[in-house]
Amino acid sequence: MMTYEERVRQSFSKQAFMSTLGADLTRVGQGRVEIRLPFSSKLTQQNGYLHAGAITALLDSACGYAALSIAADDKDVLTVEFKVNLLAPAAGEVFEARAQVKRAGQTLTVCSADAFAISGGSEKVVATMLATIMALPIPPAR
Amino acid sequence: MMTYEERVRQSFSKQAFMSTLGADLTRVGQGRVEIRLPFSSKLTQQNGYLHAGAITALLDSACGYAALSIAADDKDVLTVEFKVNLLAPAAGEVFEARAQVKRAGQTLTVCSADAFAISGGSEKVVATMLATIMALPIPPAR
Amino acid sequence: MMTYEERVRQSFSKQAFMSTLGADLTRVGQGRVEIRLPFSSKLTQQNGYLHAGAITALLDSACGYAALSIAADDKDVLTVEFKVNLLAPAAGEVFEARAQVKRAGQTLTVCSADAFAISGGSEKVVATMLATIMALPIPPAR
Amino acid sequence: MMTYEERVRQSFSKQAFMSTLGADLTRVGQGRVEIRLPFSSKLTQQNGYLHAGAITALLDSACGYAALSIAADDKDVLTVEFKVNLLAPAAGEVFEARAQVKRAGQTLTVCSADAFAISGGSEKVVATMLATIMALPIPPAR
Numbered sequence: 001m002m003t004y005e006e007r008v009r010q011s012f013s014k015q016a017f018m019s020t021l022g023a024d025l026t027r028v029g030q031g032r033v034e035i036r037l038p039f040s041s042k043l044t045q046q047n048g049y050l051h052a053g054a055i056t057a058l059l060d061s062a063c064g065y066a067a068l069s070i071a072a073d074d075k076d077v078l079t080v081e082f083k084v085n086l087l088a089p090a091a092g093e094v095f096e097a098r099a100q101v102k103r104a105g106q107t108l109t110v111c112s113a114d115a116f117a118i119s120g121g122s123e124k125v126v127a128t129m130l131a132t133i134m135a136l137p138i139p140p141a142r
Numbered sequence: 143m144m145t146y147e148e149r150v151r152q153s154f155s156k157q158a159f160m161s162t163l164g165a166d167l168t169r170v171g172q173g174r175v176e177i178r179l180p181f182s183s184k185l186t187q188q189n190g191y192l193h194a195g196a197i198t199a200l201l202d203s204a205c206g207y208a209a210l211s212i213a214a215d216d217k218d219v220l221t222v223e224f225k226v227n228l229l230a231p232a233a234g235e236v237f238e239a240r241a242q243v244k245r246a247g248q249t250l251t252v253c254s255a256d257a258f259a260i261s262g263g264s265e266k267v268v269a270t271m272l273a274t275i276m277a278l279p280i281p282p283a284r
Numbered sequence: 285m286m287t288y289e290e291r292v293r294q295s296f297s298k299q300a301f302m303s304t305l306g307a308d309l310t311r312v313g314q315g316r317v318e319i320r321l322p323f324s325s326k327l328t329q330q331n332g333y334l335h336a337g338a339i340t341a342l343l344d345s346a347c348g349y350a351a352l353s354i355a356a357d358d359k360d361v362l363t364v365e366f367k368v369n370l371l372a373p374a375a376g377e378v379f380e381a382r383a384q385v386k387r388a389g390q391t392l393t394v395c396s397a398d399a400f401a402i403s404g405g406s407e408k409v410v411a412t413m414l415a416t417i418m419a420l421p422i423p424p425a426r
Numbered sequence: 427m428m429t430y431e432e433r434v435r436q437s438f439s440k441q442a443f444m445s446t447l448g449a450d451l452t453r454v455g456q457g458r459v460e461i462r463l464p465f466s467s468k469l470t471q472q473n474g475y476l477h478a479g480a481i482t483a484l485l486d487s488a489c490g491y492a493a494l495s496i497a498a499d500d501k502d503v504l505t506v507e508f509k510v511n512l513l514a515p516a517a518g519e520v521f522e523a524r525a526q527v528k529r530a531g532q533t534l535t536v537c538s539a540d541a542f543a544i545s546g547g548s549e550k551v552v553a554t555m556l557a558t559i560m561a562l563p564i565p566p567a568r
Contacts, residue, residue, distance in 0.1 A: 017193035020162075020184045042162045045203075051159035052221050053199020060194045061187075079194050080392060081416055083225040083367055083509040083556055085536050087529040102554065103513040107391065108364060108418070110511050110554070128528065128536070130509055130556045132365055132416065134392070222534060223558055225367040225414055225509055227394050229387040244412065245371040249533065250506060250560070252369050252412070270386065270394070272367055272414045274507055274558065276534070301477035304446075304468045326446045329487075335443035336486045336505050341479020345471075363478050367509040 001073065004030060008065045011076075018061060021054060025065070031101040033065040038094050050090035052127075055097075055115050059084065059129040062099035063111035067133035070104055075135040080108070082131035090126045092117025099129075109133045143215065146172060150207045153218075160203060163196060167207070173243040175207040180236050192232035194269075197239075197257050201226060201271040204241035205253035209275035212246055217277040222250070224273035232268045234259025241271075251275045288314060288353045295352065295360075302345060305338060309349070315385040317349040322378050334374035336411075339381075339399050343368060343413040346383035347395035351417035354388055359419040364392070366415035374410045376401025383413075393417045427499065430456060434491045437502075444487060447480060451491070457527040459491040464520050476516035478553075481523075481541050485510065485555040488525035489537035493559035496530055501561040506534070508557035516552045518543025525555075535559045 002010065005028045012018060012025045018035070021043060027034035035058050037043075037050075045051040060079055068077045099113035115127040144152065147170045154160060154167045160177070163185060169176035177200050179185075179192075187193040202221055210219045241255035257269040286294070289312045296302060296309045302319070305327060311318035319342050321327075321334075329335040344363055352361045383397035399411040428436070431454045438444060438451045444461070447469060453460035461484050463469075463476075471477040486505055494503045525539035541553040 011188045014188040015193065016184050016186045017196060021195075042158050044158045046153045046156040051157065051199055052202045052224075053163075053195055054159060056198040056202075056226075057193060057195020060198075079228055081225065081227040081365065081394075082194075083223065084198075085223040085528075085556060085558065086221055087536060102511075103551065110365075110513060112554075125529065128538075128556065130511060130554065132511065223507065223536075227387075227414060227416065229394060245369075245409065252371060252507075254412075267387065270396075270414065272369060272412065274369065295472045298472040299477065300468050300470045301480060305479075326442050328442045330437045330440040335441065335483055336508075337447075337479055337483020338443060340482040340486075340510075341477055344478045344482075363512055365509065365511040366478075367507065368482075369507040370505055 004069045008033065008069050011068065012065060015061060017057060021057060023058060028069060031066055031070050033062045033069060033099050035062045035097045036094060039092060050095060052086055055090055055095065055127050056084050058095065058097035059113045059115055059127065060131065062097040062113050063129060063131040064133055066099040066101050066111045067109040070101055071135050074138055076138045078134045078136055080132040080134050082129050084127055084129050086127050088124060088126045090117055092119045094118045107135060109135065146211045150175065150211050153210065154207060157203060159199060163199060165200060170211060173208055173212050175204045175211060175241050177204045177239045178236060181234060192237060194228055197232055197237065197269050198226055200237065200239035201255045201257055201269065202273065204239040204255050205271060205273040206275055208241040208243050208253045209251040212243055213277050216280055218280045220276045220278055222274040222276050224271050226269055226271050228269050230266060230268045232259055234261045236260045249277060251277065285357065292317065292349045292353050296349060299345060301341060305341060307342060312353060315350055315354050317346045317353060317383050319346045319381045320378060323376060334379060336370055339374055339379065339411050340368050342379065342381035343397045343399055343411065344415065346381040346397050347413060347415040348417055350383040350385050350395045351393040354385055355419050358422055360422045362418045362420055364416040364418050366413050368411055368413050370411050372408060372410045374401055376403045378402045391419060393419065430495045434459065434495050437494065438491060441487060443483060447483060449484060454495060457492055457496050459488045459495060459525050461488045461523045462520060465518060476521060478512055481516055481521065481553050482510050484521065484523035485539045485541055485553065486557065488523040488539050489555060489557040490559055492525040492527050492537045493535040496527055497561050500564055502564045504560045504562055506558040506560050508555050510553055510555050512553050514550060514552045516543055518545045520544045533561060535561065
């Protein structure tokens with residue numbers, strides 16, 4: 001049987017989009033997950049900042065894995081919905097999404113996450129997410 | 143002076159992330175914008191569906207450009223926040239985000255958008271967004 | 285066995301807060317519900333407009349009952365979360381929330397709703413909601 | 427000139443809806459506001475819990491006043507939008523909404539708030555809000 005960290009890491013490694021973005025899983029705790037992404041000019045919006053879609057991808061994966069880290073062994077997770085507030089232009093060398101479980105339920109788990117832009121050792125919050133995640137039975141292997 | 147369509151197309155062409163995803167601007171009306179994205183295995187989450195971050199990127203850009211299409215000539219737009227509900231697994235050959243302005247204000251514009259998965263001629267809604275966009279004076283050219 | 289309209293009307297009649305506000309259920313269709321509220325100076329915020337909490341109460345009940353109107357007979361509904369955009373000052377003689385089911389699922393149903401201010405025969409949208417509703421088995425009578 | 431606390435208390439006293447609900451302003455700090463509401467059977471939904479609209483009213487007023495507490499003297503505030511997650515049935519003797527400013531901007535301020543149900547000395551979070559508030563010039567007295 002896998003530990004919660006192995007389950008999270010295995011699932012993350014299957015998210016092709018994370019590898020396309022260049023994102024890494026930097027921390028997996030119980031109910032807490034962090035994902036990092038170095039800036040790339042391929043991920044920008046019209047003013048050269050990181051696109052809100054890229055930031056949202058980090059925040060969403062971090063929230064989903066925070067929920068998965070505390071889910072029962074026979075469950076997978078699925079994002080139901082989220083809200084994102086963009087708090088500052090996403091300018092920085094590296095971006096990090098930090099998610100934590102706010103309330104764990106039988107079926108639904110609510111997570112919050114902040115995204116930080118990190119440059120030269122200092123960091124600044126650039127976005128925040130509030131998300132609802134659903135736990136579902138893992139379908140039997142085919 | 144540029145038409146609203148030229149402004150939208152020019153800004154879209156500067157969004158490197160849209161070209162990284164493989165997205166195209168398929169319709170620019172006044173207060174209505176559509177963006178298309180062919181499925182790619184590089185954009186998936188752990189079950190092989192399009193990642194919520196990729197869908198959100200489409201929805202967010204479509205909402206922002208719907209707002210830009212009706213903004214004053216001396217204004218640029220910025221996403222303040224959005225909420226996304228994921229309605230069905232994002233499985234399909236092509237995805238299309240369709241955004242429209244719901245309420246245009248002096249400073250803030252509210253847009254809604256749906257994302258559809260299209261396969262073999264039939265389509266299905268997979269996500270919906272409600273977004274707040276801010277109009278800002280364009281900074282003088284440097 | 286009750287019809288869907290009877291179920292909705294019976295539940296609404298148990299919402300003491302609706303009667304405290306002075307709200308009425310004005311339409312119950314399958315997947316569509318409308319609730320009306322006459323303006324009262326007891327329900328205002330600091331500028332004399334209807335308080336966002338009162339508008340949200342209408343929108344939330346309308347969304348919940350739109351979901352209940354299509355739920356299985358042995359299910360009750362519960363609001364998981366919602367987002368509200370306030371689009372204009374809530375000034376008017378009467379307010380009406382109109383909700384519809386956007387996507388019905390086994391467990392979760394997504395509804396959208398608009399709130400209108402009506403004065404002298406003309407109406408104006410003042411708020412919009414996007415909500416997630418959960419269907420739950422009705423607990424056995426005690 | 428009024429202190430920030432006087433401005434918040436004066437505005438709160440004009441919110442007729444707060445007094446209709448029976449709510450009190452229990453704390454006004456810079457960027458932090460708490461509002462309390464004793465349970466009343468007049469404010470319930472169909473199962474006897476506090477209605478989500480009543481909880482949202484508390485959360486919304488708390489967020490708005492947290493933003494007002496740090497706004498410039500010549501500004502009033504207006505809620506642009508909010509998202510609420512309902513985390514547990516709102517059962518308790520007293521409810522308290524606690525809001526804080528998450529990011530203060532020139533025009534827009536983002537606040538978060540939690541609502542707690544308090545019974546017999548212990549408390550439980552029942553809802554959480556993420557809200558966007560706009561600062562506007564106070565219109566000249568008429």
